[in-house]
Amino acid sequence: MKTIRLNSGKEIAEVGLGCYDIPNSVTKQIVFEACQAGYRHFDTAVLYGNEYEVGQGISQWLKSSKDHKRSEVWYTTKLWNSQCGYMQAKAGIKSCLEKVADLQYIDMLLIHSPLCGPEERLNTWKACQEAVDEGLVKNIGVSNYGKHHIEQLLSWDGLKYPPAVNQIEISPWCMRQELAQWCLQQNVHVEAYAPLTHGYKLSHPPSEFVPILEKYQIDMAQLLIKWSLQKGYIPLPKTKTPARLKSNITLDFELTDEEMSIIDQPDAYDPTDWECTNAP
């Protein structure tokens, strides 16, 4: 799996397995199988209720061969809105770490959304920065932040570590071109969540996509993940279906510029989940 260098100097695998909605009963096994299939990056959150199981799947893979090293795998989790604020975030980070004690550290901790407001966002960031200094967390970032939220953080006089990523919803039907380009210009990498539109657009490809699917003998999921990578993003496709794990990272084709623009839907705005990049 290719990697991308973040502003922290750390290398992250360019595709991560989204772990939202993977039932607890199968999460450990799916994560283990994903490691075997070549995944080296997992995205979960306090909200998803499966951090323990994601950690267990990674641990099982690490223990399955002495050639498997902790440094090869990337584990991301996110503090939920109720964990914002300095003391709450401190406690939240401790609790996140306890759930994956075998992993020893968290590769990346994100603030799930900007919804706790300007003051608490900075207080939360202070706790996140301290977690980096204590070696508990290697990278910190944000999610669902708009330009004004990141500007606030970048201009804060307490800033020690800029956010390594902004994780936002991006697919051809929710392109967020301006925000994504601006983040990349600030050297804040863009993680694309719901890159498969939560599954909604997969079964009925637009007619103009069909020749592209036929040319490369690929399915819609492969096309959307490749599109995201060629835009320079870090897509986080989710699947709980073992058979889809491998195909979602088998992407040995290159879309032409013309095909990329056929896939672009700049006039669409169809987010699948919540929208808080515009929150105060």
Ligand SMILES: NC(=O)C1=CN([C@@H]2O[C@H](COP(=O)(O)OP(=O)(O)OC[C@H]3O[C@@H](n4cnc5c(N)ncnc54)[C@H](OP(=O)(O)O)[C@@H]3O)[C@@H](O)[C@H]2O)C=CC1
């Ligand atoms: N920061 C945030 O606020 C948010 C973060 N996220 C992150 O992004 C990840 C991805 O987003 P998510 O909403 O889960 O949705 P995705 O866009 O990844 O779509 C997942 C859906 O696509 C299906 N699917 C996956 N691969 C294939 C395939 N090859 N063929 C057909 N269907 C397929 C899955 O089915 P099945 O599983 O049954 O195979 C599932 O129904 C999340 O898991 C989470 O980690 C998501 C939303 C918000």
Ligand SMILES: O=C1Nc2ccccc2C1=O
């Ligand atoms: O993966 C996610 N799915 C969601 C749905 C609603 C709010 C947050 C999220 C996620 O982080």
